[in-house]
Amino acid sequence: MTTEAETAAVPTSGQARGPRRRRSPQAAAAARLAGVLVSPTLLVLGLVVVYPIVAALRQSLFTEGQGVDADGFVVEGEQFTGLGNYADVFAGPAAARFWNAVWNTTFFTTTTVVLEALLGVVMALIMHRAFRGRGLVRASVLVPWAIPTAVSALLWRWIFASDGVVNAMLGTQVLWSADGAPAKLAVIVAEVWKTAPFVGLLVLAGLQVIPRDVFEAARVDGANAWQRFAHITLPLVRPALLVAVLFRMLDSLRMFDLPFVLIGQQKGSVETLSMLAWQEATNVRYGPAAAYATIMFCYVAIVAFAFVKLLGADLLGEARSQARTARKPGKAVA
């Protein structure tokens, strides 16, 4: 245990990477101390992250007893089915429902994240400007983000009710919460309303670290507002924006409470992967539920990986180098 923790906690700096034997006694002692200090964190992580994942994986390979004995009692016990649950998900009678849920999840993620990114940038640009009442605007933009999702879903359910505000304003008689395309739209509107401020806030943080003189120089060179935005603001705010988009994507891939409360259960037009997993679990079918959850986990992991690889290959590197360049002048002065 100690030796493992020790090796696990080798300092990250470049020099320590050489062969172990050459390490000085002091370095070894420091490493041991580091290992001891880090181990509680690793333990907690193991308990709350690794163990549930492994348990879910294991669970997804079993099914619950389904038979009934002569007295009418359910025969207890789990049966090992190998990949049976996964086969059912992909090709069983419920496969159409699964693929529909995958499509919904992907569709909601794409549309809402794109809209949120656009709106978020606009919000950030507005909040970044100096004007009277800026504090008030900044605070009020954050209100939707501060409301719990289930509560905001309830609010939107009233707004989208058949005799609600939306129908009254548009003069329509659309049944938003019934199954169908309007339900999708309702979910997208509510989701964007709620989470665009989050993107806005992160982008605002990115905007605030851009030095003013860059803009002044551009203005002196005769760049118009659009050119300044496209060639200065956007590239410089990109790391913050990408982080925000990544967070939002991971979040909306596991969307559950908004469609659940706003539209309802078992509505094909808004059913997401999380809702399928919930549905199975609530019917005491933990094996299939775990299979759905595992598939969703893999899907989210792949999307995140692909996103970082394709769009943000230098996401972390960029942030690190920015931090380094920001620190260096300070050191020089000192």
Place this chain on the structure above:
Amino acid sequence: MRQRNRLAIAAVLTCTAALTAGCGGSSTNEPSAALEGRGPITFVAGKDEENVNPKIVEAWNKAHPDEQVRFIELSSSADDQRQQMVQNAQTKSDAFTVLDLDNVWTTEFAANRWISELPREQFGVDKFVPTTVETSLYRDRLYGVPATSDGAMLYFREDLLAKAGVQPPTTWEEMRQACDKVLALPEAAGMSCFAGQYEKYEGLTVNFAEAVHGAGGVVTDPNGKPQVNTPEAKRGLDALVEGFRAGTIPRDAITFKETETRRAFMDGKIVFSRAWPNQYSHAAKNDGSSGVAGKFDVAPLPGVAGPGVSSLGGHSLAISAFAKNKATAVDFIKFATAPEQQRLRLDQGSLAPTLSELYDDPSMQAKYPYLPLLKKSIEGAEPRPRVIKYGEVTDVIQEHVYAALRGEKPSDQALADLQARLQELTGQQ
């Protein structure tokens, strides 16, 4: 770098394995059939609006200092309540003793041996409305004692019916004719005829079962075999489908749960509504929230050839198989279902009792004028399908009925599909 990560993961796994091994040794409670042992217990129920359960627990605790009951309040959502009770059973925990079960869960809990069989003769269930006791039986053995009940009624606009000179209808056909006359009145401009609950949730199963039973059909026969692909069931479902198509049922009723139906009735948008008794006190309020106070009355649900059949609601008290101090639990259930407590529930929480005599009590009738009618509704009510996989059964019923109501599937197709799925789920071919 990679090497280090792998080692870190290995370290974590070792720690976790060691820890779980340590935890795994704790004792699990095996279910015992004997109802023995005295001492502290818990009573687990969903949140009720009027907070009657805490009062009952308090009254018990005053009289039984050595057998205290701790009240565990779950959320008001039925799904959440069931989930927590199932989890308690799956971990074989002794945290929950007396469970307040929705009567549609009895079969599932009994068949899984999550609740203990109860000695029928000890609870005086002969004095209860027979249908309420029926929902607490599994294979003719008692698993719960019904504490509350519920039956639907037809709410109607007495003022408009009187003006149009029509009697409260007893059949769907009479209701349609009554609507033709009432909706021709200038006061009824813009109103619709009838609404129940047709959103995709438990209420849809309730309304569908009522339509089928009202047309002389069944959802499951006495042997538990699904029978929805029948001419009677089709006539029942068609009554709803036709109602939507002809506009007798307003189009937006497809989004109605109990609250929406109540609002539509109280705002004067519908002449007739199918609702539980709790709509009565809301609609009768004189504080301006109801537009129909003093203008409505109740009647039995209509059916095809005569009065219809309500679906049976209600809760019963059961004992978790994994609990301790079950003798105390038996006594507490007797106490909580005794006449005084049932009266308290009715009086303060307007919850329908299961004891027949309370419906005939003049002082209660003075407070709740609908009691004689409700008694009839409950006496003639049909339980929803009593099947082990009720959760999945109600899901597939909602799925197919909803599709039929929205015109996505012809009703005979929907019923044939539903029959096939129900046979799969109940294991009856």
